[in-house]
Amino acid sequence: MLEIRKQLEETVPVIREYYDGMPAIGIILGTGLGAVAKSIEVEAEIPYEKLPHFAVSTVESHAGKLLFGELSGVPVMAMQGRFHYYEGWTMKQITYPVRVMKALGAKILLVSNAAGALNPLFRPGDIMLITDHINLIGDNPLIGKNDDELGPRFPDMFDAYTKKFRDIAEQTALELGIRLVQGVYVPLSGPNLETAAEYRYLRIIGGDAVGMSTAPEVIVAVHSGMKVLGFSVITDMCLPDSLQPVTLEKILATAATADEKMAKLVGEVVPKIAGIK
Ligand code: HPA
Numbered sequence: 001m002l003e004i005r006k007q008l009e010e011t012v013p014v015i016r017e018y019y020d021g022m023p024a025i026g027i028i029l030g031t032g033l034g035a036v037a038k039s040i041e042v043e044a045e046i047p048y049e050k051l052p053h054f055a056v057s058t059v060e061s062h063a064g065k066l067l068f069g070e071l072s073g074v075p076v077m078a079m080q081g082r083f084h085y086y087e088g089w090t091m092k093q094i095t096y097p098v099r100v101m102k103a104l105g106a107k108i109l110l111v112s113n114a115a116g117a118l119n120p121l122f123r124p125g126d127i128m129l130i131t132d133h134i135n136l137i138g139d140n141p142l143i144g145k146n147d148d149e150l151g152p153r154f155p156d157m158f159d160a161y162t163k164k165f166r167d168i169a170e171q172t173a174l175e176l177g178i179r180l181v182q183g184v185y186v187p188l189s190g191p192n193l194e195t196a197a198e199y200r201y202l203r204i205i206g207g208d209a210v211g212m213s214t215a216p217e218v219i220v221a222v223h224s225g226m227k228v229l230g231f232s233v234i235t236d237m238c239l240p241d242s243l244q245p246v247t248l249e250k251i252l253a254t255a256a257t258a259d260e261k262m263a264k265l266v267g268e269v270v271p272k273i274a275g276i277k
Pocket of ligand 1: 238
């Protein structure tokens with residue numbers, strides 16, 4: 001992992017040619033969460049291909065650039081477009097941007113994704129506050145020699161999704177009149193959606209929502225000593241006894257219905273978790 005520090009020494013100076021601020025929060029914008037990006041007052045934009053050691057997203061629904069600017073008065077950097085394991089990237093490539101966020105000074109990771117509901121009480125278009133995860137991707141970004149400068153060999157996943165931030169999000173949603181459900185996010189590698197039998201299994205083991213991302217980035221954030229807040233946009237129901245076919249188009253369209261709600265919630269929550277409101 002000494003390798004990672006060497007890479008950062010090459011990536012950070014390139015970013016500094018575009019932006020010299022210090023982001024308080026690093027944001028990963030998942031599928032169809034465009035409105036959050038629009039509420040950032042962008043000061044600098046860097047396409048991933050300009051950045052040494054960055055992978056380049058292959059999913060069309062994920063644009064590939066870093067945004068730097070202010071969100072509700074808070075300096076932030078945002079990944080517009082994230083990397084998935086199913087694209088063939090290694091766990092280290094997927095999580096490298098989180099290392100970059102930390103290197104630039106960000107102490108908080110705000111992450112979002114689109115997910116299918118395992119919890120029958122959820123509805124498409126709901127926002128789920130992630131309380132915890134079960135990583136079933138089958139790989140881990142921390143495998144290999146540990147670099148103690150970056151974080152501990154055995155990071156503790158206690159409070160991985162910071163309770164204090166979850167309380168703030170819950171209270172804010174209440175004030176805004178936004179329905180906010182809560183639950184455990186379970187990512188698998190994908191890229192296929194899961195079978196009915198797999199959905200039944202994921203529910204039995206304690207999952208509320210299923211997806212293909214987020215856990216790697218959160219593991220690295222925790223390893224780096226960052227605090228985390230995560231949301232899933234519920235795009236479809238994954239109930240084994242009443243399963244309906246889904247398409248990517250449908251998933252994206254449903255994610256888009258939550259766009260404004262998500263932007264409003266995130267816009268209010270960001271200054272509170274940054275400690276300026
Ligand atoms: N599985 C099932 N449904 C989904 C997923 C997934 O990974 N992501 C969004 N909806």
